[in-house]
Amino acid sequence: MNSTAPLHIGNHPHVSFPEGVELDCGVTLAPVDIAYCTYGRLSPKKDNAILICHAFTGDQYVAETHPLTGKPGWWGRMVGPGKPIDTDRFFVICSNVLGGCMGSTGPRSLRTDGQGAPDELWGTAFPPITIRDMVRAQYKLVRSLGIDRLFAVVGGSMGGMQVLEWAVTYPQMMLAVMPIATAPFHSAQNIAFNEVGRQAIIADPDWRGGRYWEADVVPARGLAVARMMAHITYLSEEALTRKFGRRMRSGPAGGQGPEGPVSMFGDIFEVESYLRYQGSSFVRRFDANSYLSITRAMDWFDIAADHDGELTSAFVGTAVRFCVVSFSSDWLFPTSAARTLARALNRAAANVSFVEIETDKGHDAFLLDEPDFDRTVRGFLCGVAEHAGLS
């Protein structure tokens, strides 16, 4: 490697699969590392494991301090002793997705197809991956932990896509699933937003055709713009108005722009300051080529397309119990998408409950303090546990 990348890969607990994973594109990616965290204890019967699938820019650090950012785990309010996903009762697993940048094999891993220079990274030569490929890698992890059947698979947003893919690909592998704030396919609008993010990254000269590590740089400006835009889509208009409204703050130069006191670069709105912070902090923890790879996987996601265009067909005969959750002000993965999913499950005679949580917090609501949502998660898992006779 020519340099130490500014964003360090670090040493995350992981398991290695030398045989790799056969991908949807036909390529066998080998070896494959999957980095993961666990919480709670696996029961002697190994029947209390819950797999949590993280969202696009999430990672495996669900309920502990993040080793890179020093921030609390992203779902610490949901996962822990006595929490809705109760680690006194359940054994919780979360792995960094294939294609990610927090220890699992992805574009920032060493290239292993023998076609690059020695010690070259994958970069954009990383094979295209799908949500199903991510799930295949998770399946190997779960089996490697000695678990034949999961109690449940739970996840929001892109995590919810993985949840659905689990239910379709390995229906015998779990009792229940909770797809949250997600959809059975990525919409044209979702694809459009992802594409703008990708173009922002690719437009950054520091991206260098995807080989930025060679110059010891990262496409920080492009990645920050991508993040800023995506962040808007995670919040509702109401939430932005409530949090920021039209309040202003002094600009970077104390209210004066580069051209003096009268300038179009003077004071800025608080919402701008917030977005700039979101953008700049993101580039310190996320890899630009992972951004490209994973957004592409999301865009390709379409459960029905893999079943002759019939969403219902994907679920016919399933014994899995579904709890589909949406949030009323989520416009990225709106309730209408969840309803489409729930209806298909009903037509497939699946055991499904569908809950729309009333909130003004938008898509991000699944990460935030929403007591109704907490009760839904706790209630569903307790119900399934009782029904299954889980001790």
Add this chain to the structure above:
Amino acid sequence: MNSTAPLHIGNHPHVSFPEGVELDCGVTLAPVDIAYCTYGRLSPKKDNAILICHAFTGDQYVAETHPLTGKPGWWGRMVGPGKPIDTDRFFVICSNVLGGCMGSTGPRSLRTDGQGAPDELWGTAFPPITIRDMVRAQYKLVRSLGIDRLFAVVGGSMGGMQVLEWAVTYPQMMLAVMPIATAPFHSAQNIAFNEVGRQAIIADPDWRGGRYWEADVVPARGLAVARMMAHITYLSEEALTRKFGRRMRSGPAGGQGPEGPVSMFGDIFEVESYLRYQGSSFVRRFDANSYLSITRAMDWFDIAADHDGELTSAFVGTAVRFCVVSFSSDWLFPTSAARTLARALNRAAANVSFVEIETDKGHDAFLLDEPDFDRTVRGFLCGVAEHAGLS
């Protein structure tokens, strides 16, 4: 000037005001050129003039072939002989906004404050302008045409902001106004989207601190990303789904990416191809510093803030007739914003009608084929004309 900018200013019909315009920021910008087009004939009584205010990236070429793009005028279906804004009856005026780049004074004009080098352009030293400043310049244009009172002021989106500012600043100057697909203030979400666009431009090294003309370049990549993102906000999710769905087309390399047939840069979705085209064609007709200047003016727009936080106060005692129009699937300037405006007008005892047009076309609906909208425009103007005894 060190170079001919790749984007030529061109020679647009205009009027010059040597005395300039006193701006909200306290600076007097002088001289000021305002480029404009007219359609139809001014009546002997000079009582049949309609001022059309264009949207953010629009211009004065309402109903004729655009001299730069060769495309038809942006509101050709609305303005012309026998059209809803009937040029057999009305004299129609539209001017390029102050801060624009189609002939009116803006960041790409020669710097006239004596502080730059000879023949230097304004660039980011262009004074910050507001929607009211744009309207002040339009007022001078209208008076220079010998018109003491307009029949109506009409405009959509940022054009609607100007319409409202006209009604508040010069209430004696018109019989009627039609603010369309607009709001009495820019919301936190609107500001957020604008800010991402600005950051995309500023992040482009070819922006060169706003002095890109010196190097004979334009920040084409950043400007294209800004345009792509903005374009998504102009369309509804339904419109994107109807137009593109999840259909794919061959990628730039005939379905093969730079890394060969198995690549994350392979085939692309049609919606991506569409957005890329929107981005690349935009940079040929729009100036990046104008983008910064005008989006800032939009962000600052807040009618209530100029009236002690009371929107109603802005309109008390007005004799102007208002027709407020919104579109049901517009999420950038949603019906709720129009309703806020209509309620304030009602409380101010103004003469107001409020029409929400049912459509799935989103914010851009005011530019597209919407028969209900055409009927609303035609009907309102005819009603006002009849009431006023216009011949």
